[in-house]
Amino acid sequence: MASLKEMRNRIKSVEATQKITKAMQMVAAAKLRRAQDGAQNARPYAERMAAVIANLAAGVSGDGAPKLLVGTGRDTKQLVIVATSDRGLAGGFNSSIVRMAREKISGLIAEGKDVKIITIGKKARDQLKRLYGDRFVESYEAGGNPSLSTAQAVGEKIAELFEAGEIDVVHLAFSKFKSVVTQIPTFKQLIPAQVEGGATIDLKGAAYEYEPDAEGILETLLPRNVTTQIFSAMLENNAGFFAAQMAAMDNATRNAGDMIAALKLLANRTRQAQITKELIEIISGAEAL
16 A cells, blocks of 8 residues: 555645646637637638539539549549647547548558548647558648648649549548537548539529639639638637547546545545554553553
């Protein structure tokens, strides 16, 4: 059994840890509101762009359709973008995204696909590097706050690979923020652009003529849509990370409190046992005299 001094030192250590977890919980809670607003404010823009693309795509077909919309006609070369956060201490937030991505990647490889990987966030890079390091194309840091410049850099890299014929299909793995207690690991296909089932704009029977033509507008919108979807995913991840970290630090603070209570009880019992032992020795010595 540990000595009374060792128990007191351990109690002080756990109390110091509890202060840290409580502070981290408060910081995460303060940052969550702004991150949540950022994720929710980005959704209408992304959804509206998807609706415009869906309406334009309805009238485009054949050889004149943009490749980003219809694809290359092949699916042998696949690119998987895995977006997580740079930091941990958020429960299973990052691991759930990576686990989903790993299952997707292993499934594609089993089908004989040539898979390439781009990671956004240090946790995605670190957790996938051991198994799939030879398939990495590029790694980016998510940063403390999502940056449009990072999303643009990823979008430009995707465009470069697609134009060079090195990829046919692009997938994006991230965590969709639903609520403070719920984040949903999500897979989204970016290329070819998925427009079926999207919310289209009701033209109320009107016919529109586009200048330039629909194909020209799509050529401009589709690359921008890729960047928008990536940036939106980064914002969703940011909100989900702070929500998960707040919950994880709250649990850690509660567990530390329970541990402190248990250690204090054990320390009191040990102290009482020592006092009782000393009294017995004193009484026994007195009786011997």
